[in-house]
Amino acid sequence: MYESIGPDRFELVSVAQDSGGPTAVDKWFDRASPTYRCVVDPTHEISSLFGWVNVPSAAWIDENGQIVRSNEGVYPAETTIGFGLGKVRMGDDSFAEATRDWIERGADSEHVWSSRELAERLKPVDDDKLLAEATFKLALHFEAVGDSERAMKHFAAAQELAPDNWNYQRQGWTHKGTGYALLQMLKRMNHLRKTTDKSFYDPTGLPGENHHRFTEPEWLWTPAVRRLKQLVSR
Amino acid sequence: MAQGEAPNLAGRTGSRGENVIILANGKTNEVSQRTDDTEALWLRLGELPDATSWQMKPQGACLGELCVPLPEDKREEWIADADDWVWFCYSEFADMIGQKHVRDGDVWSLGSVPEVRRSGLENAIAPDFEMTDRNGSTLRLSDLRGHKVVLFTWSSW
Numbered sequence: 001m002y003e004s005i006g007p008d009r010f011e012l013v014s015v016a017q018d019s020g021g022p023t024a025v026d027k028w029f030d031r032a033s034p035t036y037r038c039v040v041d042p043t044h045e046i047s048s049l050f051g052w053v054n055v056p057s058a059a060w061i062d063e064n065g066q067i068v069r070s071n072e073g074v075y076p077a078e079t080t081i082g083f084g085l086g087k088v089r090m091g092d093d094s095f096a097e098a099t100r101d102w103i104e105r106g107a108d109s110e111h112v113w114s115s116r117e118l119a120e121r122l123k124p125v126d127d128d129k130l131l132a133e134a135t136f137k138l139a140l141h142f143e144a145v146g147d148s149e150r151a152m153k154h155f156a157a158a159q160e161l162a163p164d165n166w167n168y169q170r171q172g173w174t175h176k177g178t179g180y181a182l183l184q185m186l187k188r189m190n191h192l193r194k195t196t197d198k199s200f201y202d203p204t205g206l207p208g209e210n211h212h213r214f215t216e217p218e219w220l221w222t223p224a225v226r227r228l229k230q231l232v233s234r
Numbered sequence: 235m236a237q238g239e240a241p242n243l244a245g246r247t248g249s250r251g252e253n254v255i256i257l258a259n260g261k262t263n264e265v266s267q268r269t270d271d272t273e274a275l276w277l278r279l280g281e282l283p284d285a286t287s288w289q290m291k292p293q294g295a296c297l298g299e300l301c302v303p304l305p306e307d308k309r310e311e312w313i314a315d316a317d318d319w320v321w322f323c324y325s326e327f328a329d330m331i332g333q334k335h336v337r338d339g340d341v342w343s344l345g346s347v348p349e350v351r352r353s354g355l356e357n358a359i360a361p362d363f364e365m366t367d368r369n370g371s372t373l374r375l376s377d378l379r380g381h382k383v384v385l386f387t388w389s390s391w
Contacts, residue, residue: 045260134345
């Protein structure tokens with residue numbers, strides 16, 4: 001996305017949010033051979049500052065330092081997680097296209113949020129979530145110093161205080177291993193799909209977005225199954 | 235406040251000196267503390283900026299442009315002398331401004347300051363941060379003013 005839009009036209013700052021630090025993320029950076037600015041954020045400071053609760057998340061910030069859009073669930077391209085029947089396809093071209101439009105047209109882009117939308121979307125958090133944040137940071141500290149027992153205790157407390165914060169859930173699960181974290185995530189996504197109208201990410205509202213893909217296994221999106229679903233729903 | 239004007243914390247029942255780890259704003263700092271019989275967090279005024287980013291000024295406790303006057307009836311209660319240092323009862327101040335804090339042993343984690351968060355959301359100015367990038371250079375978001383910025387988080391999990 002950065003190369004195709006034009007490196008001299010905007011700054012892309014890629015933040016690897018991972019308590020594992022460079023050890024956990026360097027291979028991904030190396031694989032991408034990035035030409036943009038990259039930082040590692042083991043204590044989730046950026047998400048705390050911007051109120052983000054999942055990855056990937058992104059903000060557009062204009063030349064005056066104003067946030068003009070902030071979304072979770074934005075992928076620069078399509079990607080997949082999981083395997084077999086649990087394989088989930090994530091992302092589409094909508095965010096990259098919208099970003100290209102904003103870089104071209106600035107405040108005239110239809111994707112820039114109005115002040116009313118900003119006020120609605122950038123909401124303050126309640127006391128439980130503020131307490132969850134402090135608790136989560138305590139868990140990260142104990143994880144970093146190798147005190148697994150206390151890390152797990154505080155991860156669990158933070159997850160309970162802020163159950164909708166996927167960062168707390170996913171980072172906490174990762175403490176038990178990446179395989180465990182992936183299984184928990186797929187399990188929770190499946191639960192969401194069956195019991196609520198929520199998705200893994202809030203909808204971005206961008207043209208071409210298909211956020212239901214984030215909770216539904218890939219096989220549900222094969223043309224034959226989609227056609228069958230359409231016929232059944234009639 | 236001059237040291238001589240403050241009440242003597244050392245005279246309080248159960249007070250003792252020890253080091254404590256403060257987690258705040260993504261930083262970890264080990265600083266001195268004194269604990270009184272209420273288990274409150276007392277920090278040296280001189281270590282307050284490093285530990286919490288707050289700084290005591292004549293107009294009150296200040297964090298950047300935000301200054302919070304100390305209530306008149308709390309000044310003497312929250313600022314005290316002990317061991318030739320002036321100490322500030324940070325946990326009670328944090329309670330007053332609604333900043334959440336969690337303690338486990340000698341580690342205290344301080345949450346976001348609600349007023350900072352609220353004012354940032356109201357005017358939608360991107361909150362500034364400073365980190366070291368993978369090339370070892372300092373990346374400060376405010377240094378990118380004048381450019382459009384796409385800030386993007388991801389993880390390995």
